[in-house]
């Protein structure tokens with residue numbers, strides 16, 4: 001499978017920051033893994049123009065479950081595709097917190113993404129309280145069952161494990177903890193989707209930096225990363241891409 005280095009810019013990035021994407025494309029003309037940037041929706045079309053033929057995919061950070069209609073302020077998967085996206089992040093913990101998104105909502109958004117031929121990056125992960133209560137695998141299993149529609153394949157879905165307590169905190173689980181969850185996710189996917197599960201990429205996300213990427217990418221069933229803060233700078237994201245190429 002082709003591993004995936006995905007950058008989630010969150011609510012960061014103005015036209016001035018297109019130069020970071022340009023610098024990244026310059027430094028990784030022939031990446032040994034798939035490279036994806038998910039900028040704010042306002043920048044997707046302009047970034048697509050800036051990148052031209054460079055081998056960097058673009059994605060949205062959310063989409064509505066409907067293709068169009070009276071939903072002021074929302075963006076549909078059709079629109080993301082039209083702007084130049086081929087991926088969309090869904091169910092990020094910040095959306096679950098800020099917008100009360102449920103697993104059921106993530107599931108219908110995933111189906112909307114598929115209608116537009118976007119690959120959905122479905123995010124799951126436990127809170128610190130859930131981990132301390134020993135509920136991590138329960139939570140991850142429940143989120144996977146609820147958020148992933150039937151019909152997941154290696155092409156239409158990526159699952160990102162992002163422990164909520166590791167996002168933007170500089171705290172990273174132990175490699176044993178990451179392995180436990182990723183092995184569990186692979187087992188769950190296999191039970192539900194059969195042979196297709198082997199090719200579904202499992203990303204780790206949460207305080208991935210150039211200096212911890214090598215050890216994270218050596219963990220079993222880690223097929224790439226979903227990177228927040230460190231994806232905003234071409235040098236840092238480039239360091240993570242380099243680690244994934246070496247893995």
Ligand SMILES: O=C(CO)COP(=O)(O)O
Pocket residue numbers: 008092162166167168169170205206207208226227228229230
């Ligand atoms: O939420 C994340 C990516 O979606 C991770 O964010 P950080 O890499 O900033 O911890």
